[in-house]
Amino acid sequence: MSDTEQNRFSARASRYARVGANVGGVAARIAGGFLVGRSSDGDRRNAAALTAALGGLKGPLMKVAQLIATIPEAVPAEYAEELRKLQSEAPPMGWAFVKRRMTTELGADWVNRLGSFEKEPAAAASLGQVHRATTLDGRRIACKLQYPDMESAVEADLRQLDLLFSIHRRMSNVIDTREIKQEIAARIREELDYTREARHARLYRSIFPSDDLVRVPKVEDSLSTRRLLCLEWLDGEKMLAFKGESEEVRNRLAKAMFRAWWHPFAQVGIIHGDPHLGNYTVFRDAGGEPAGINLLDYGCIRIFPPDFVGGVIDLYHGLLAENRAQIVSAYETWGFKNLKNDQIDVLSLWARFIFGPLLDDRVRTIADGVSPGEYGRREAFQVHQALKEKGPVTIPREFVFMDRAAIGLGGVFLHLDARLNFHRLFNAEIEAFAVAQVAARQQAKLTQFGLP
DSSP states (O other), rough: OOTTTOOHHHHHHHHHHHHHHHHHHHHHHHHHHHHHHHOOHHHHHHHHHHHHHHHHOOOHHHHHHHHTTTTTSSOOOOHHHHHTTTTTTOOOOOHHHHHHHEEEEEHHTOOHHHGGOOSSSSEEEESEEEEEEEOTOOOEEEEEETTTTHHHHHHHHHHEEEEHHHHHHHHHSEEOOOHHHHHHHHHHHHTTTTTHHHHHHHHHHHHSSSSSEEEEBBGGGGGGGGEEEEEEEEOOOOOOGGTTTTTTHHHHHHHHHHHHHHHHHHSSSEEEEEEOGGGGGEOOOTTTOEEEEEEEOSSSSSEEEHHHHHHHHHHHHHHHHOOOHHHHHHHHHHHHOOHHHHHHHHHHHHHHHHHHHHHHOSOOOOOTOOOOTTTTTTHHHHHHHHHHHHHOOEHHHHHHHHHHHHHHHHHHHHHHHBOOOHHHHHHHTTTTTOOHHHHHHHHHHHHHTOOO
């Protein structure tokens, strides 16, 4: 059976036209601003106009813009502030689309393959929407349906990614964004393949098979395809609903987040690259007490070379011992090239911010007196200003989502106002760490679940 949605030219052309109509005028205004001279007011107005244009489009480009807004210094501060306002919720597709999608993926008798299926979606986002359903034997599941022609839309929108990064190139050449663009493009394309996402979910379930703090849903293999993913429905409540709970509860949820992120990285070399509050819910124990988190979305998973993981651990130990040679070696392992001494010093400013809570052997918040939305912004600006004097730096691809996810994770800790000894939590995860062991475990997992 031919794939009628596979990156169609007609769908791409239609998307180009719509994107161009919305974004082209803003691009012209931005370019014109450089002819008459930039101003902070002008930047803010242009940033607001760009956000309005992207928000009207929905779909992949909006998701790309949201990703960019969470990568420190990928675009100027005025643009990042505006792009963060984009909402991930999109208007859901109607019942006619749902019937077409379910028929295409499961066949004309799809209704008979399920016990029940709710017409109204439980959630809608930029690439697809989720419906509650039950299996024939009564188990509750979540059915994630991909919107039509998303592959064509993604390819069209990734072409527009150049516009967003050209804004940064026009304003500053301090950070070379080429690798950032390639990394974002690769991750967005992966998110379209629900078969791959199902493999990610199985992999994570194997890492947390019966964990007290982290739950991973089971994949319904017989009901899942490349554009339909059915997972076990996990009951839970939104994370922000627990901001007013006791410190004990908030700390427990923060520990669960820490474990969900750092344990797979230290053991297998993978991270959940999108620590967005909507990707987690809180489950309760048999007594009704908040007990841990449900990890819900597996589209944005980053698999790292084991040597990169070793570089992260080496940088931690180098910073802890103030061993400059070990610090430099870690940067080189990550893929930073031809670094000068003063550039190394600037990068270490950022490294000490990211690793700061892990280096500090005491109970503390992740960052005192900082709002979740501003976490890392001041430090990124300071590094950016320093790099203006030291020359441009190309950010290695692997660094992009590692950096972004660390910032997002810190934002969750700030929302919860958690007070923990992050140093001891981290050292418990990296106890007896060895690159060779990570490489062996990773290869075994990738082979087991059919991941490249």
